[in-house]
Amino acid sequence: MLTEKRxxxxxxxxxxxxxxxxxxxxxxxxxxxSTVRRDLTVLDQRGxxxxxHGGAAPVHRRYxxxxxxxxxxxxxxxxxxxRIGSLAAGLIEKGDFVYIDxxxxxxxxxxxxxxxxxxxxxxxxxxxxxxxxKGCSVYIxxxxxxxxxxxxxxxxxxxxxxxxxxxxxxxxxxxxxxxxGFTTPDVHEGAVKQKAxxxxxxxxxxxxxxxxxxxxxxxFGDLSQAAIITGRLRDQSYHKYTEILExxxxxxxxxx
Numbered sequence: 001m002l003t004e005k006r007x008x009x010x011x012x013x014x015x016x017x018x019x020x021x022x023x024x025x026x027x028x029x030x031x032x033x034s035t036v037r038r039d040l041t042v043l044d045q046r047g048x049x050x051x052x053h054g055g056a057a058p059v060h061r062r063y064x065x066x067x068x069x070x071x072x073x074x075x076x077x078x079x080x081x082x083r084i085g086s087l088a089a090g091l092i093e094k095g096d097f098v099y100i101d102x103x104x105x106x107x108x109x110x111x112x113x114x115x116x117x118x119x120x121x122x123x124x125x126x127x128x129x130x131x132x133x134k135g136c137s138v139y140i141x142x143x144x145x146x147x148x149x150x151x152x153x154x155x156x157x158x159x160x161x162x163x164x165x166x167x168x169x170x171x172x173x174x175x176x177x178x179x180x181g182f183t184t185p186d187v188h189e190g191a192v193k194q195k196a197x198x199x200x201x202x203x204x205x206x207x208x209x210x211x212x213x214x215x216x217x218x219x220f221g222d223l224s225q226a227a228i229i230t231g232r233l234r235d236q237s238y239h240k241y242t243e244i245l246e247x248x249x250x251x252x253x254x255x256x
Contacts, residue, residue, distance in 0.1 A: 011237045014058045021055040046234050062214045067185040069148050073104040077208040080231035083247035084206050085109035088229050096167045099196050102151030103172025105206040123152040153188040161195045169200030175214035183216040190218035197221045
């Protein structure tokens, strides 16, 4: 069994059982004890499990109810966000009807957009301004402005989205977790995300590595509802739940 496949099996067992012994893993994997211990050491170093005497235990998932404002968010993992945005922008084609969610990673996407013969809809105030300056055809969703994220939210925004059918949608998220799905701290912003996600033929969640294994209060979508574009995926088990595009791998292959 290949190394990455063993990692996937180990992490899957941990999610189901809560803890596992080395002896059990040697039997399940058909591997030697020394191989299993090396695998656990690597996964522990990656922060994907906690190596304990005689076996392994899952790491505690991060729960967060707080949210930084957009200026602080823009400084976090900015290089990774640029790589994600570059990859995502290449997916937009002439004639597409595109939804772009408010957020700093989706804002990075706009920096790389070259397709001006697509139509764009956004609930992000800053995103609308950047799209206009690129010469794009852009519509902004109506409603109440949420100052923390510069996102337009509320019942009016949800009602506006009801009439649209998007060929593509790009979304930000505060948390990604196997059980909780895609989450965000604010119930009003979550409602807009959920509605827009449901109106997309193909949806992508743009997420830097800090968003994985994190849960925030409001669920707005299951992992199966959108592909994920990230920098580099540490836990390959996420491939079992949805399509994953890794920007760093594209960099290595010279495709960006």
